[in-house]
Amino acid sequence: MDGQHHSLQQLWIENSCDSVTSFSLDSFPKLVRVYIRSCEKMETVVVSRSLSCLQSLDIWNCKSLRSVSTLWMLAPHLKDLILLRCPEIxxxxxxxxxxxxxxxxxxxxxxxxxxxxxxxxxxxxxxxxxxxxxxxxxxxxxxxxxxxxxxxxxxxxxxxxxxxxxxxxxxxxxxxxxxxxxxxxxxxxxxxxxxxxxxxxxxxxxxxxxxxxxxxxxxxxxxxxxxxxxxxxxxxxxxxxxxxxxx
CATH class of the missing domain: 3.80.20 (24 nucleotide stem-loop, u2 snrnp hairpin iv. U2 a'; Chain A)
Structure with a gap:
């Protein structure tokens, strides 16, 4: 997580990270697609720099997640957004x-x-x-x-x-x-x-x-x-x- 993974274009996190309440995407500047599903303890997805390649963001069943506004505002080319079963957003x-x-x-x-x-x-x-x-x-x-x-x-x-x-x-x-x-x-x-x-x-x-x-x-x-x-x-x-x- 301390490095820059420039080759990674797709990230899928599912049924995991039960102890993680915050996850940063700053280490993956070339992401095109992000899938986050059934991470019930996750409250925030942190982004502090532009994700200029991100086109698709898919988040399901993350019941503690409160906001992803910063994420999509730093993704100027985002075309597809799915937010399902995230009642706190x-x-x-x-x-x-x-x-x-x-x-x-x-x-x-x-x-x-x-x-x-x-x-x-x-x-x-x-x-x-x-x-x-x-x-x-x-x-x-x-x-x-x-x-x-x-x-x-x-x-x-x-x-x-x-x-x-x-x-x-x-x-x-x-x-x-x-x-x-x-x-x-x-x-x-x-x-x-x-x-x-x-x-x-x-x-x-x-x-x-x-x-x-x-x-x-x-x-x-x-x-x-x-x-x-x-x-x-x-x-x-x-x-x-x-x-x-x-x-």
Whole structure:
């Protein structure tokens, strides 16, 4: 750890380091991909110099990890970020907006929702976002998604995955997404309602999978649901395409 390992491009740490609460990446200046999984005692990932080669950061099931903001702010070319089952992580603005990040997958948590202003202002170039319920306790309490003003306006695709308690999709939280082309709703068994005027006009594909309540209403052109989605060219429910010329 005292040397500089310039040849190392990929680092994977998994199910280990139970006694380590802090880990530094400063010894690996040429990293391209970093995977950290199931290190339950780790609280911080330390970076004090630029990781100019880092493109992918994947962190799963690190229940004590509190912040990785410094890490991605010192990774100017980071494109892919996954943060799953890390309930203590908070987003906090630590510098200029991050413009290179394109793909983000996160577990739902109240801490992330409370940092809505940061989410919207900090990830200017974000194209693809997955919000994952991931069987967390916090995701079991949310009834409506998304919160108004939370999502970055640059989004082109959005997936809601395993949001077990969500009952309502809020059009207001999507209205500003004028570039959104695809919306995926997967494994949301209680999702039944769409509130608001309609889904964004830019949408060209709506996919509903293993979400039977909403899927059934779409298939039956429910009068409360159909006017809000009928403008979408391609609608798929349970693997089957719906004829959206029906009235």
């Amino acid at each position: 908070e987003f906090s603005a630590t510098g200029d907006p991050h413009s290179s990040l394109r793909n983000l997958r996160i577990s739902y948590s109240e801490k992330l929702v409370s940092s809505a202003a940061f989410m919207n202002s900090q990830f200017h170039g974000l194209s693809h976002l997955v919000i994952d319920g991931d069987e967390t306790h916090e995701s079991e309490s949310v009834k409506c998604l998304p919160k108004e003003g939370w999502l970055p306006a640059s989004l082109e695709s959005l997936e809601l995955y395993e949001m077990k308690s969500v009952e309502t999709l809020e059009c207001k939280g999507l209205a500003h997404l004028t570039s959104l082309q695809q919306l995926d709703i997967r494994d949301c068994p209680k999702l039944e309602n769409i509130e608001g005027e309609k889904l964004p006009a830019s949408l060209i594909r709506l996919i509903i999978w293993n979400s039977p309540l909403l899927g059934k209403k779409c298939q039956m052109t429910d009068p409360q649901i159909w006017p809000k989605i009928s403008h979408i060219r391609n609608i798929q429910v349970g693997g089957r395409w719906i004829d959206n010329t029906r009235t």
